[in-house]
Amino acid sequence: MSPQPGPGGLSGYAEHFVEPDGYLDFGRFGPPSTDVVETTAELTGQAARGDAGGVDELMTHELRARRAAARLLGAASADTIALLPNTSTGLFHAALGLPRGTVLVPEREFPSNLYPWRRAAALGRVRPVPLAADEQSRITPDVVRAALTTETVAVSLSAVDFRTGYRADLAGIREVIGPDRLLIVDAIQGLGATDLPWTAADVLVTGGQKWLRAGWSTGFLYASELAMERLEPILTGWSGVDDPYLYDGREHAPAPTALRFAMTNPSPIAAGALATALELVEHVGIDRIAAHIAQRTDELIDTVRSVGGLVLSPTSEHERAGIVAFTVPTADGAVVAKSLQEHGVSTTFRPDWIRLCAHASTTLATVDLVHRSLRSLPR
Numbered sequence: 001m002s003p004q005p006g007p008g009g010l011s012g013y014a015e016h017f018v019e020p021d022g023y024l025d026f027g028r029f030g031p032p033s034t035d036v037v038e039t040t041a042e043l044t045g046q047a048a049r050g051d052a053g054g055v056d057e058l059m060t061h062e063l064r065a066r067r068a069a070a071r072l073l074g075a076a077s078a079d080t081i082a083l084l085p086n087t088s089t090g091l092f093h094a095a096l097g098l099p100r101g102t103v104l105v106p107e108r109e110f111p112s113n114l115y116p117w118r119r120a121a122a123l124g125r126v127r128p129v130p131l132a133a134d135e136q137s138r139i140t141p142d143v144v145r146a147a148l149t150t151e152t153v154a155v156s157l158s159a160v161d162f163r164t165g166y167r168a169d170l171a172g173i174r175e176v177i178g179p180d181r182l183l184i185v186d187a188i189q190g191l192g193a194t195d196l197p198w199t200a201a202d203v204l205v206t207g208g209q210k211w212l213r214a215g216w217s218t219g220f221l222y223a224s225e226l227a228m229e230r231l232e233p234i235l236t237g238w239s240g241v242d243d244p245y246l247y248d249g250r251e252h253a254p255a256p257t258a259l260r261f262a263m264t265n266p267s268p269i270a271a272g273a274l275a276t277a278l279e280l281v282e283h284v285g286i287d288r289i290a291a292h293i294a295q296r297t298d299e300l301i302d303t304v305r306s307v308g309g310l311v312l313s314p315t316s317e318h319e320r321a322g323i324v325a326f327t328v329p330t331a332d333g334a335v336v337a338k339s340l341q342e343h344g345v346s347t348t349f350r351p352d353w354i355r356l357c358a359h360a361s362t363t364l365a366t367v368d369l370v371h372r373s374l375r376s377l378p379r
């Protein structure tokens with residue numbers, strides 16, 4: 001059992017970050033650690049110096065990041081990982097790689113998980129079938145089971161829903177779809193905040209800019225053996241093939257590893273940033289990070305409820321990660337959002353909800369700012 005968090009951020013983790021009290025917008029962007037900032041500056045400096053052998057040395061950060069990603073997922077090796085600049089690129093690899101059949105996609109998914117499937121359908125390849133959530137806005141294994149048909153070749157969903165914060169039961173969904181269909185997971189709202197059975201997925205994609213706190217233009221894709229078998233290398237570019245540095249003008253076979261999911265080489269500077277961010281999560285421990293987030297999330301839920309707010313997210317710990325969406329029935333959302341901002345609280349505001357996202361660097365003082373802001377609303 002981890003000890004109850006005190007009023008500060010998680011010790012050993014929070015010291016690596018400089019965001020002010022009141023920052024609760026991790027579902028949109030997670031301010032990177034000072035280590036990431038240093039790595040980026042160092043590697044950029046190294047690139048600028050142009051030392052002999054410097055480019056080869058910079059390129060070593062790709063394998064460092066792939067290894068750290070594999071460890072975080074509990075994947076067999078770095079061979080299952082390819083670095084990508086964002087989540088969407090990975091979802092396009094998955095969508096365009098499937099030649100036929102249908103894919104179940106929650107109808108209210110974040111759009112990065114909708115467009116690739118629409119584009120694939122327009123090309124006459126796999127077709128998306130919208131999956132409606134249950135009455136509690138959840139995509140449960142039962143919801144998936146009820147929608148499966150003989151044509152279903154894959155299910156593609158977010159590990160943690162960007163809007164409701166619902167945390168999918170990846171192991172349960174894997175079980176209902178069986179070993180022959182692909183489970184495609186957008187992990188960006190969960191990875192770095194919570195621990196899930198990630199390798200239940202066949203394709204897992206993430207950007208590093210939110211809960212992993214690696215900055216923009218970082219991310220990766222994990223591919224299982226089944227994914228390697230089923231996905232055609234439609235977007236595989238020159239660096240994703242055998243002998244990429246043999247410039248003989250001929251077509252080379254796709255790389256035997258997940259490196260085939262590459263259009264070109266990743267930025268070594270982004271790779272270094274991602275590796276540094278992943279190594280911090282590993283060093284501190286995802287369980288401790290998740291426990292701190294759970295505690296602050298409980299406090300935020302209590303705070304919202306104490307002023308008559310309506311929590312739209314699941315409140316039981318096993319159904320959520322770090323996202324709490326809410327409304328205040330007696331106040332216009334724009335007024336609530338303005339008040340939060342005036343009290344120094346950073347959130348995401350959309351017409352029908354406001355999203356609060358605590359991380360392991362979040363202090364009790366931050367929760368207090370939310371409390372003061374919501375208490376100040378006219379009743």
Ligand SMILES: Cc1ncc(COP(=O)(O)O)c(C=O)c1O
Nearest residue numbers: 086087088110112158162188207
């Ligand atoms: C569930 C989800 N997927 C993907 C993204 C972003 O995708 P990308 O990394 O391609 O910018 C977001 C948020 O921006 C998101 O909430």
